[in-house]
Amino acid sequence: MPIVKKTYKDQVVDYVYQLLLAGELNPGDQLKETLLAEKMGISRAPIREAMKELIINGLVDYRPQVGNFVPVLSPKQIIDSYTTRGVLEGYAIMSTCKQFSAEEFEKLDNLVVQMERYANKKNHKMVVDTGGDFHDLLISKSDNVELLEYTDRLSLKLHIQFFKHWSTLYSPAEIGRRHRVILDSVKSGDSDLIERVVRQHYAETGKKIATL
């Protein structure tokens, strides 16, 4: 087990992250430093440090002299975020598609099957988790840290804002079908096809989320 140091700042980041996931902080809400400081029994300094870290990851919007807020994404911004994610991940997957072993393809197949199963059982949390595993494995071969940093940020931001809706977007059968299309394109090794499919997947998902 790796030894991690937990400075106050880190704890604040974790705390806010939880609030966001739990839905206790909603888009538009203000994160008041004084309030958070009181609630956690510390001073405002580490709160401010934490805010900056959350801003980096796009989880908090900062308005000078005014405060920090949970971002409110317009439909266009939602679509743009998903589009960008599609571009980055499409490239990441395309450029590493030859590196997958037979075992890994099998594992990916299984993940899709599991997703369908969980979806049928209406186990929303596991659908999201398994989808995350599928996605993580697909981009795991890329060693472009610059690109991975961006995709991670985007992924986290979109996860926190919309993970609640993901399970309602598609029917169980469609969840399976959509991910199988991606997987098939990767198996084919056709570079252009892979990028096209991944981009389209995110474009369509973004459009759906934006109209909710």
Next chain:
Amino acid sequence: MPIVKKTYKDQVVDYVYQLLLAGELNPGDQLKETLLAEKMGISRAPIREAMKELIINGLVDYRPQVGNFVPVLSPKQIIDSYTTRGVLEGYAIMSTCKQFSAEEFEKLDNLVVQMERYANKKNHKMVVDTGGDFHDLLISKSDNVELLEYTDRLSLKLHIQFFKHWSTLYSPAEIGRRHRVILDSVKSGDSDLIERVVRQHYAETGKKIATL
């Protein structure tokens, strides 16, 4: 003239930015809060705020409990950064290539000619500036703020680290040729070609810089 408010933090950001551009801060150097605070006659609080902003833009590396440093990019990181930039900008340009007017293409043509001219006169600063204009105009049609934010960050980071070397990378004639290839692909309107050309341009530039 827009009214801009200059908080201490902003002034610190500008100051450090200048130091970086002027080469008074080199990769690996530590930015000591105490020292900066003394030098600017303010307290450490706004310095810390500024550091966080610089970290966001990738201009400063942060090591907990240790300090803030000017990033040292490994050859691989340089290549990755340029590769990622190629992916993002390739998409941005491809997806908006139909929106350029004849006047704008003419303007782009002229910029390339000017670059060659400045290169022949060994006016390095103007080569870089004109190249920046060319690049800015090419991606100016995109309204994907998410994507533009990333490209701007990457662009700024790479500019600060390597703008000194750009003028030595290619001969004047090659500078012209390379940019004309990009421009021609945009004029052709061939989506796949545009992305391929832009990606290749940045891939080659990254490789060259990495081996310096």
Next chain:
DNA sequence: CGAATGTCTAATGTCGACATTTATGTTTGA
């Protein structure tokens, strides 16, 4: 002699108080 341990210094981490600014709501004047 060398590796583990102890000490010291300089840097970041945190604190509580005060200054400044934003946004709101109230008053004032034509």
Next chain:
DNA sequence: TCAAACATAAATGTCGACATTAGACATTCG
């Protein structure tokens, strides 16, 4: 009545001091 000017409250911006920690150096013990 309405708009401009003015208070007011509450938030962030900044300050200087103290606490804690990482890294370098000195020390000890085998």
